[in-house]
Amino acid sequence: MDLPLRERIESVCRQYDRRRDRLMDMAIDIQAAERCISPEAQDALARELGMEVVDVQSLVTFYAFLTESPTGRVVVRLCDDIPDFLAGLDAVAEALSSELGLEFGQTSPDGQITLERTPCIGMSDQCPAALVNEVVVTNLTPESARAMARGLLRHGDPHRLVEHTGDGRNSHELIRAMVQNNLRERGPVLFGGPVTGRGLEAALRKPSAEVRAQVRASNLRGRGGAGFPTGQKWDFAAKAEGTRRTVICNADEGEPGTFKDRVLLTELPELMFEGMTIAAYAIGADEGILYLRGEYTYLRPFLEHVLGLRRRSGLLGRNILGHSGFDFDIRIQMGAGAYVCGEESALISSCEGLRGDPKTRPPYPAQSGYLGRPTVVNNVETLCAAARILEHGADWFAAIGEPQSTGTKLLSVSGHCERPGVYEVPNGLTLSDLLERVGAKQVQAVQVGGFSGHLIPPREFGRRISNTDLLTGGAVLVLGEGVDLIAMGVRVLEFFVEESCGFCTPCRAGNVLLLERMKRVAAGHGEEADYTYLAELSEAIKGTSRCGFGQTSPNVVLDLLRHFRPVLEKSIGIDPGNGTREAFDLGAALRDAERISGRRSTHHLAERTEHREAAPRKEVKIDGQTRQDTPKEGER
């Protein structure tokens, strides 16, 4: 540690052969070692790699887990997703903050501890949860949060916070996390039986075109949220021009409320790697990348270990399983706190050592993706399902679920229910069936598909989890009757404002404007004209945004307008009984002016002398027309 900064950085660069496209890895390593990537470090990096310092800065300032000024040695990131709020986040936050003596966003003067908030870390079924460096802490209560804070102040070692480990491989010596799988239902596809490796063996006995044909015949569609037919994607990549091809497994799992990939990564990594290898064989790829979100760093040593075992067993490397000419290996690319990097082209940017801006399409990744090579990006679950399809056959798979939506779907269930966790259910299951299975009662709404998904009202609980109805990456957030849906809408928009890459106008600025107006409504200052404003703005953002991020971020607003009008009306103060509305609060409007001038407004006088009836305060809606009315005696 006594080496000068320049030399420390040089040694990091050497580990990655000074390859500019590995800048992400270098930045993450430097951040871990130095607690920041200071302007001096950026400069040293740029010199070492022979690139412009602005390009390094561009990357560093993009990712939430990379900083230009030092964080504490221990960074406590409290997850502030909606399920955490429902589970008492505020009290936990207060406890943490007071015990550490830090506000959120602050670092202790001795440089030991930083306290921050972070969006969903993939623990919504065991929340409130926090990341302490890479260590996950779950099921926080104010008491356990205080104990944790005291522990950190005393010994400063995040690993000592794990007093007992979770079920399954969460107890593996290379994971040792207190995380629970909460795997509530095992379906026939993913969790139907042991991982045998027979899918890969079967694939290698066929020509690659036949492997693709089998995946096509199974009708498997992407499980990451967009539902694109997997076989077709593989065909595009196989037929695209290029000498080298790449398979990327998308384990970014950033959609708030989604955590099913975490359970697959923990319990079935062999199946996932098998699926990647099959995909590689099917399209002729020699290189694989597992893009693992930074929040799941705790799984990395274990996953590297599994990769090592597979290399030793001839399942990766040269001439895989003796199949001469089939060479393929996989590296793990860590993310660093950016939701948009789950979007496949942004993910590719990130793998290339760039900031996580999505790319212009066309060309699509299957034509020209990672480093310009034809690239398949698939979700963890998709690749696991593909391995099972090769193992058991397309017909077997297609017989499960619905004709247009074959197989099973993994759901991540959180919020107001008795049994939150992961469910493998056949496609076609209705929401009401699901709600019964998870033990949810008095439900006001269900958010399906995470923040970018849809808010479903009770009268639509007959809808199905399916490619043809509720297409979802699998997040199901149950919202009980007490939940303030408008406050929730505000929270969702805050997330999108925080996470937008800012490349295009509608998403960068439009989401901020949506948030501003929703905050006004949430504060009770809305008016009916705001409905039109919100609807038009939402449509413009959806219609003009450059990627799936902005094309879905206004969904929550539109769903509130469409399905929860009474909730909005109540919030803007329309009395459901007579349609009247408190239009203006003179006292509140004058408060700032009173404070600045140090005088009380004369309208208080009017209050005292009962001249109030002269002031029109009510706007009464009659047949769509407004007129002024004076309050009746005794009102207010």
Added chain:
Amino acid sequence: MTDSFTIRVDGRVIEARQGQTIMEATEQAGIYIPRLCDHPDLRAHGSCRICTVLANGRSVAACTQPVERDMEVKNRHPRVEAWRRQLIAMLFVEGNHFCPCCEKSGNCELQALGYLHGMTATQHPHLFPRRAVDGSHPDILLEHNRCVLCGRCVRASRDVDGKQVFQFAGRGLNRHITVNTEAQLDHPGLDLKDKAVSVCPVGAILKKHKHYGVPVGERKFDHDPIGSDVESHDQDKVT
């Protein structure tokens, strides 16, 4: 040629070639699609989204979307024009634009787009961000308050000037243009003659010591609205 075909734009049939974008094909036919980040000498960027059109019913950016045989494009469509008005308004309120005291006024593409779309005020609240003004360069002023993040300077510096003076940093509303510091001593730096200096569509990159060189009334968009040059070159061909 085998790779040429026709597309329809607002009902008009025009020629297009495989590999062209909608923007290129319409431009050649004298049809103006409003745009801000796009520039004829630079690679398309697709960030402002003002060129959004409906192509076979789907909304796409005309500057990046390739044409397809028999494509049906809607440009002067009420929904599309409403979206454009929204986008232009967003660009105004996310920065600090006080046109009367801006030396770009009259030559400014954002302002001209506002006029073209009949905008007098925005439906959106102004966000009044706090942004710095960078006057460190002897000859050039970087006025972040007026930057619309079109990336023209980034592309021009990298692809035309071969320098990479500008780059994007930050994300979301905090996205901004950053300038290569002279920390790299051998860095060529910015020159007044660079393409990057002349392509800014708004008053964000300004040459110092020049100010209001052209009087009001004689500026670029004072008489001819933005896009009229595109529309006229079709008529040139016809006559």
